[in-house]
Amino acid sequence: MRRVMASKLISIVTPCYNEEENVRELVARIREVFAQLPNYDYEHILIDNASTDGTANVLRQLAGEDSRTKVILNTRNFGHIRSPYHAILQARGDAVIHLVADLQDPPEMIPDFLAKWSEGFKVVLGVKTQSQESPAMYAIRKLYYDLSGRLSEVRLIKNYTGFGLYDHVVVEQLRQIDDPYPYFRGLIADLGYEAALIPFNQPVRKRGITSNNFYKLYDIAMLGITNHSKIPLRMATMAGFFLSAASLFIALGYLIAKLLFWSQFALGTAPILIGFFFFMSVQLFFIGIIGEYVGAIHTQVQKRPHVIEKERLNF
Structure with missing residues (x-):
């Protein structure tokens, strides 16, 4: 009732x-x-x-x-x-x-x-x-x-x-x-x-x-x-483009400086190491972002x- x-x-x-x-x-x-x-x-x-x-x-x-x-x-x-x-x-x-x-x-x-x-x-x-x-x-x-x-x-x-x-x-x-x-x-x-x-x-x-x-x-x-945005993936693409462009300009700058001041200008190992670890950390970060999207896809296709x-x- x-x-x-x-x-x-x-x-x-x-x-x-x-x-x-x-x-x-x-x-x-x-x-x-x-x-x-x-x-x-x-x-x-x-x-x-x-x-x-x-x-x-x-x-x-x-x-x-x-x-x-x-x-x-x-x-x-x-x-x-x-x-x-x-x-x-x-x-x-x-x-x-x-x-x-x-x-x-x-x-x-x-x-x-x-x-x-x-x-x-x-x-x-x-x-x-x-x-x-x-x-x-x-x-x-x-x-x-x-x-x-x-x-x-x-x-x-x-x-x-x-x-x-x-x-x-x-x-x-x-x-x-x-x-x-x-x-x-x-x-x-x-x-x-x-x-x-x-x-x-x-x-x-x-x-x-x-x-x-x-x-x-x-x-x-x-x-x-990952379910509601593709922006991190596009950020990875844009970051790769801008960092590669920045690397090219820095390389040209070092080349010009070396040609102009051949005897006085020494590159040294510090910039090489800093640049190496910086770019490696950026790569690992975006690989992790891509991994999150791959993991989300993997979960979806399992259909448990x-x-x-x-x-x-x-x-």
């Missing part, structure tokens, strides 16, 4: 990894939010990426307490890109809301998202205007958003981490794209739907330790650049599934 009376079904999607201290509070807060929204029903999909703590057991308990809590347990850790995306594609709601398990995406913003969605927006995004994380990390993230925005061929949204609402039409577009290693934020921008932006102050993580280490942040950064599920509950 509850489902018949509810006009809209909202799918909440939450990726989890070692979040046993947070998931129970998150589920309770979402339940409280929807208790104040009688015109909406919801399902809460939590996907666990092979946590090494007791997260899976907590999720099983939560699924047993409420049939609206749906759980996917992966066979192994499939990474921070593939697992959340897989969960979004499993949602069957009229709209999907993605929020993380560490309580840094406030569930209390869900009514704001639904209000904008009811106005006709297919995409409603939470954008960080302030963050209670360390100033150094916030500055690094801001620098990345500025850099990726300048390099990208589509307009990326600054300080947007994936927290937001996506209409079922948007999710269906993502299903048709069938990207094995998607840059979710870039895909949302690439689809081109007009987005309503809702600013919020990101709270500090309450409990536990974040799994977003330097490697994961670097992976996201390079994924965003996003995850392999070990267990499903309440589906």
Whole structure:
């Protein structure tokens, strides 16, 4: 009877990894939010990426307490890109809301998202205007958003981490794209739907330790650049042209100086060594850039599934 009376079904999607201290509070807060929204029903999909703590057991308990809590347990850790995306594609709601398990995406913003969605927006995004994380990390993230925005061929949204609402039409577009290693934020921008932006102050993580280490942040950064920009490749071509031209002019300058001041002018080994290491470092840098693009192509052609599920509950 509850489902018949509810006009809209909202799918909440939450990726989890070692979040046993947070998931129970998150589920309770979402339940409280929807208790104040009688015109909406919801399902809460939590996907666990092979946590090494007791997260899976907590999720099983939560699924047993409420049939609206749906759980996917992966066979192994499939990474921070593939697992959340897989969960979004499993949602069957009229709209999907993605929020993380560490309580840094406030569930209390869900009514704001639904209000904008009811106005006709297919995409409603939470954008960080302030963050209670360390100033150094916030500055690094801001620098990345500025850099990726300048390099990208589509307009990326600054300080947007994936927290937001996506209409079922948007999710269906993502299903048709069938990207094995998607840059979710870039895909949302690439689809081109007009987005309503809702600013919020990101709270500090309450409990536990974040799994977003330097490697994961670097992976996201390079994924965003390689998937949505060819500028680094063209920079390599232009840099090669200008450096070769500069080398020619420098060589001519040394030749003229040697001819004019044959006895006094000595080339020495320092300029040779400095020039050698400089050009080698430039080559290695751009070889690395090309390698990132080759790696992205390699990932695409493998066409592996996003995850392999070990267990499903309440589906």
